[in-house]
Amino acid sequence: MSHLWETHGSFSSRLGLRDGQPGTWLHFLHDRPHPDAGHAADFFFFLPSILLSGFMFPFRGMPGWAQTIGEVLPLTHFLRIVRGVMLKDTSLAQLQSPIIALCIFTVSAVCVAMLRYRRTLD
Numbered sequence: 001m002s003h004l005w006e007t008h009g010s011f012s013s014r015l016g017l018r019d020g021q022p023g024t025w026l027h028f029l030h031d032r033p034h035p036d037a038g039h040a041a042d043f044f045f046f047l048p049s050i051l052l053s054g055f056m057f058p059f060r061g062m063p064g065w066a067q068t069i070g071e072v073l074p075l076t077h078f079l080r081i082v083r084g085v086m087l088k089d090t091s092l093a094q095l096q097s098p099i100i101a102l103c104i105f106t107v108s109a110v111c112v113a114m115l116r117y118r119r120t121l122d
Contacts, residue, residue, distance in 0.1 A: 049075040077101040 050056060052066055053075040059067065070076045077098035084090030
């Protein structure tokens with residue numbers, strides 16, 4: 001008997017479970033014709049996120065254009081929340097801005113996914 005993941009590879013891919021790595025919400029937005037296209041999308045999403053979010057380099061030490069790009073990445077705001085809670089014991093009022101930013105990202109991703117979803121009878 002074959003496993004669910006073997007018979008329905010696209011199901012596991014859409015859940016972001018490809019290659020045992022957690023995916024991003026981008027996996028839900030479109031169908032990719034080839035698995036390598038998914039890896040390319042991961043490369044073009046994860047690499048800028050890691051480099052421009054302040055995860056590897058100090059955010060305030062980056063040039064202005066890099067900070068502007070970093071502000072539109074969800075990882076930047078998530079890292080601010082995690083650092084504030086785990087390292088600095090920041091209050092909820094001080095974390096209001098990154099929390100609101102993450103909520104905006106979440107609502108926009110859900111809206112795009114709902115608009116792109118098509119029910120088929122196949």
